[in-house]
Amino acid sequence: MSLETVAEEIRSEAEETADAIHKDADERAEEIIAEAEADADEIVETAEAEVAQEIDQLREQELSSAKLEAKHERMSARREALDDVRDRVESRLTDLDAEKRRSLTDSLLTDSLAEFDEDEQLAVHYAPGDEDLIADLLDERSNVTTAGEYDCLGGVVIESESSRVRVKNTFDSVLADVWEDELKEISNRLFDDR
Structure with missing residues (x-):
């Protein structure tokens, strides 16, 4: 075997090894990308769920706050009406x-x-x-x-x-x-x- 043949075999083995390394690297890169995309999808789903839950909580808080304010307004209106009735009774007592x-x-x-x-x-x-x-x-x-x-x-x-x-x-x-x-x-x- 000549030196050229040995060099050719080494080069051929090096190319095959390089191709195998590239192939493994490409496969690993695809796996990493697939995992990253899956993780990203999961993160988006989780974030969307959290946002939806937060929106629901805010809606409930706003509704509760509005109900409380309406109750306060009703109570205030009732108090004013009762005060008016009492004032009228006192006025009638004064004007007997x-x-x-x-x-x-x-x-x-x-x-x-x-x-x-x-x-x-x-x-x-x-x-x-x-x-x-x-x-x-x-x-x-x-x-x-x-x-x-x-x-x-x-x-x-x-x-x-x-x-x-x-x-x-x-x-x-x-x-x-x-x-x-x-x-x-x-x-x-x-x-x-x-």
């Missing part, structure tokens, strides 16, 4: 005709006096403008005197001079008690919450 005012005041005075002993010395406070009415109602009661105005819509506040007991029986206090006791029913009637 003289006969009705006298009757209610006399009833509150009688109920209040029943809380004290008959011989106790008592002082009666009254609503602004009711001085003559109270003086007339107290005309036959010797143990009760007027004590001046009290900031209220009507009715009386009676104090015992000896025991420091005070009975507050004003239109305001009666309205506050009725309002508290009947608020649910008033609300149901106004807003049809049955």
Whole structure:
């Protein structure tokens, strides 16, 4: 064998080895590319799922927030309506005709006096403008005197001079008690919450 033949065989083997290496490298490159594409597809799917989930969560949060805001607005409107009703009731109490005012005041005075002993010395406070009415109602009661105005819509506040007991029986206090006791029913009637 000549040197040229040996060189040719070495070159031929080197080319075959190089071709095999290229072929293996191409196959490995294709595998790597296929794996990368599969990984990329999986990453895209995962990202799309996460985005969809985030959109759903944001939608739920926005819906919940809108519902809460609507509830707050309804409650605020109800509160305003109830305040308006109460203001109108107070206005009607202030504008009672003289006969009705006298009757209610006399009833509150009688109920209040029943809380004290008959011989106790008592002082009666009254609503602004009711001085003559109270003086007339107290005309036959010797143990009760007027004590001046009290900031209220009507009715009386009676104090015992000896025991420091005070009975507050004003239109305001009666309205506050009725309002508290009947608020649910008033609300149901106004807003049809049955």
